[in-house]
Amino acid sequence: MKHFEHISPSTLDEAASLLNGGDAVLSAGGTDLVGVLKEELLPHYPSQVVSLKQIPGLDGIEAREDGLHLGAMATLADIAESPVVKEGWAALADAAYSVASPNIRNLATVGGNICQDVRCWYYRYPNSIGGRINCARKTGNLCSAMMGENRFHSIFGAAKVCETACTHECPAHTDISAYMELLRAGDVDGAARIILEVNPMPAITSRVCAHFCMEGCNRNKYDESLNVGGVERYLGDYILEHHSEYMKAPETENGKHVSIVGSGPSGLTAAYYLRQAGYQVTIYERMKEAGGCLSYAIPPYRLPKEVVRKFVATLEEMGVQFKLGVHVGEDVQLDEIVKSSDSVMLDTGTWKRPLIGLAGEEMTQFGLDFLVSVNNYILEKPGSRVVVVGGGNVAMDVAVTAKRLGSESVKMVCLEQRDNMPANAEEVERALDEGVEILNGWGPKEILRTENKVSGIVFKSCPKVLDETGRFNPIYDETNCMPLDADIILMAIGQRADLAFLNGAYEVETERGRIKVLDGNNTSVPGIFAGGDVTTGPATVIKAIAAGLTTAKSINNYCKLPELPVETVTRDRKHKSLVTFDSGCKNCHSASHGAMLRAEERGIHKEDQSGLDSSAVRCEAGRCFNCGCLAVNPSDMANMLYAYGAKIITTQRELDAATFFATSTRVTDLLRKGEIVTEIVVPRLPEGAVARYDKYRIRDSIDFAVVAVASVYRLNNGVVEDASLVLGAVAPIPMKRTGAEAYLKSKTLTAEVAAQAAELALEGALPLDKNAYKIDMAKTMVRRSMGF
Known part of the structure; x- marks a missing residue:
């Protein structure tokens, strides 16, 4: 003791x-x-x-x-x-x-x-099962009784005593098990409203999210994760189809005006929740279409542009004003926007190319610029022999897009080994399925040139990427090199924020090339807030959405108005003392997935995977343990x-x-x-x-x-x-x-x-x-x- x-x-x-x-x-x-x-x-x-x-x-x-x-x-x-x-x-x-x-x-x-x-067999008698475990009632999130010894356990459902693993892993903390329970009861409307408490664009995130929730799903310990993304896509498309019921203009205006610079997922999220509360919201976007990375950095085969346009159009119907083709810092200065607004949010993303000091680097092309060109309908083959440098999701999009535009050879080279690549496993599988060759454990050394044109690139071996503390600190073996022939090198090893627009009357504090924010996404200037990649560096869409909601709440507090409607809805949603699940949930071991186009059928503007129908969604929701304490x-x-x-x-x-x-x-x-x-x-x-x-x-x-x-x-x-x-x-x-x-x-x-x-x-x-x-x-x- x-x-x-x-x-x-x-x-x-x-x-x-x-x-x-x-x-x-x-x-x-x-x-x-x-x-x-x-x-x-x-x-x-x-x-x-x-x-x-x-x-x-x-x-x-x-x-x-x-x-x-x-x-x-x-x-x-x-x-x-x-x-x-x-x-x-x-x-x-x-x-x-x-x-x-x-x-x-x-x-x-x-x-x-x-x-x-x-009382519980696992909780009270740990020695009989091999030792103490961290169950849901302690510091864990799993009730072992669901799939193990349960002779003396509950026959009337489980108690929610901790945040479920799926919700915990989601950056927006979506109450996934709660909307799955409503879907099992046939309440699609209620399920949709739960998602909207934290995420106004599930039709988008379901298609592009890394789905950390599925990695955390407790079913992974027994068979296959719930296909949360597939269910979310069904609900997201349902919301867009019935947007007039879910995304309504406010009944009254509150007299406050918020300006948002940049229309990425963080800014669009803040706009939704603020407009819902009666704010007048104006978004400044330098591109010809709103959406930021959603419209220009993600290929249409993963995220159809029409989905983004529908969401933006819905915001417009709510009364959000978009000023497109306006470059803040050139066409209009930040101080002008601040003076005309009660508060301002900055969501300008990371669109600038980072330079790594590679010999001949100026002859390579920035992978993000390549994707923007494709999303602007410039559909030319980038080259016959393409080398993509990088191992993240952007690099995957660049490589697959090049292959689909007709490049005969696309090689992707990255520092990390296959199991540690930053790209999602499904994106890696997509690239391999389409003939992209992935070479792991190599870093760029120099660009090869012939007659002032790129002819190839030399890589050096990278046996170790992280140091003993887990920090990024690659070790190279300069004696072990690998030359590759190429007629174009696409660099996809990171992105930087372009902060030139901050110069002027309002000097917002920056740190390591990003806008520095405090709790609530406050910047150093009162009334100016920031969210998304411009504050964190390149991150996931769902993380940007979470930042957008946080920023909306902070702006509302700054304007000294009552809590946002979404805060009221979330607080008032009835949380039951006991939660239910399908009694046969443990017997359905495989997840339902939408049909995937065969490799030869895929293209740039055709979505690769279809969604789940209502029957498959109900089946998938039925697999949910609704993890609680039994x-x-x-x-x-x-x-x-x-x-x-x-x-x-x-x-x-x-x-x-x-x-x-x-x-x-x-x-x-x-x-x-x-x-x-x-x-x-x-x-x-x-x-x-x-x-x-x-x-x-x-x-x-x-x-x-x-x-x-x-x-x-x-x-x-x-x-x-x-x-x-x-x-x-x-x-x-x-x-x-x-x-x-x-x-x-x-x-x-x-x-x-x-x-x-x-x-x-x-x-x-x-x-x-x-x-x-x-x-x-x-x-x-x-x-x-x-x-x-």
Whole structure:
């Protein structure tokens, strides 16, 4: 057991102060906490354990006019043996008695019992599976019960206790599992709106994103990642097709004007969210079309230009104004724009060629310029023998585009080995599929010339790209060189920002050739913000989109207006205490993919891959684990107190049973800083009411319930006037079965009625492969609670 400081305060105020002050946890009886600390179940441990045992007045058991008052420090043994409890609340005494052995009951308290954490085979008994694991409830993001041992786990879905792996890996933190759940329910509209909370252009990102979410997908540990990109494309195209429903002009203007310099994905994103809030937005773009890299740096076979144009046209319909062909710094100065605006955002990207000091470098062509030319419909073969220098996605686009324009030989040469290339694996496969030759582990040394024309290039071996700290610091072997014949060299080894437009009245601070930004993408000049590649260097489209949303929020704060509509929507979206999945999700091992054109059918302006249809999207959404925690709530007292409709009293407030037991799977998330449970008030049973507690467990000396049923039925001549039914150990929270309760009211209790109520009590159950037996067990116990 790790060392900790044990503190015994004499007052509740002192205990609350200790909880407020640092890394401390409460100890009531200590039976649960000792096991957690002793077995080293958690990745992080408290430095202080604050015991409540020395605080007087917390262990009372008293019947009053409004019900039974239980002090939080009353032991389970005292509750089980109390004549007061046995007389008026016998089922609660039964629940207390059902907890573990006499030794445990003598120490365990009612407050500690209702506040304890969940139980799980992996979580509690790590030695039986080979050692402690970081599950979703600790510092990991995977619940091993989904694909492993799950005999005792939830049959009513999982609890979201951490950010899912897919969402965590997405730079925009798209709530992917949430929209997958809505798609499984057939709610395409709701799924689309979830994406729009962080990303206004899923039709674009789905086609060009690196899809870090798919790399993080927990299915990768078992079979194949969810095809998030394919599902996102379906929703993105749906949004564009129905843009008038999703991307509406604001009903009222807020009187503020924002100017955005550059129309890349970051600027377009900020424009969308700001316009949605009623800002007048003007975008200055020096090219003839808006979109930045989306329109000019990404080939049409990956991102059809019509998709970008539709999105830009939608922004125009919302009221965003575009001033195209306007070069800020030449046609109009930045200070003029700043003076006419309430705030300004800079999103000018990285379009400038970096020079690396290579001999003969001036005779090579910048790969990005080549792509811009192609996107401007200059479709000439660049050369017969093409060498592309670089290993990123831009280099891949350059190489494949050259090949599709008719170059007989296209060789791509980069420093990194194949497995460490910065390009996406799918882009590498596309290039290889089309005959591009990739040579790994080489860096450029010099350009070869014949009669003042490029004739080739010499590369030197690069056995190591990163140093011991993981930083880019290539080591070359000058004795091992490789000459290649070429009539054109296309350099795709990076891009720089052109910051000449910053000269003038407003000197925005820069750093390493980029605009320097602070938190919220503030620049050194108040009211001027920046986002996208001009602040980070070349990055992904989704990262630029995330920066655009951040910038929009910061501009809105700077203008001192109420929160953006998107912030309100995200905050108000209902987060369920339990999430669902398709019960057969683990059995569908392969992802659905859109059809890919054969290599010989591909071209420059024809999209390589088709999208998924609605059936495939539903199937793919059904593969989603909706990753959460499948552990179960272990408290017997919670089940019975919930069924009784108890009230929980703390040092700060009074909570009803539903709020305390069913809104969160972690009491630590429910209680406020320094808040301590002090008392539980259990109402008296009305006349004619009968309460029961039943529990199945493997051995009586073990307090881990497999299934528990807490019930209160109020009868009048055999007719049910009211019912309260709670299932325990079947989910991460006690499950109140309102459907069964509603059905029972006004019914005469018969075997048939009890059986139907049992069916309704288990309605919506989501068994795993090894715990379906819990459903039949729970049905039997529900019938027994009614005497059948």
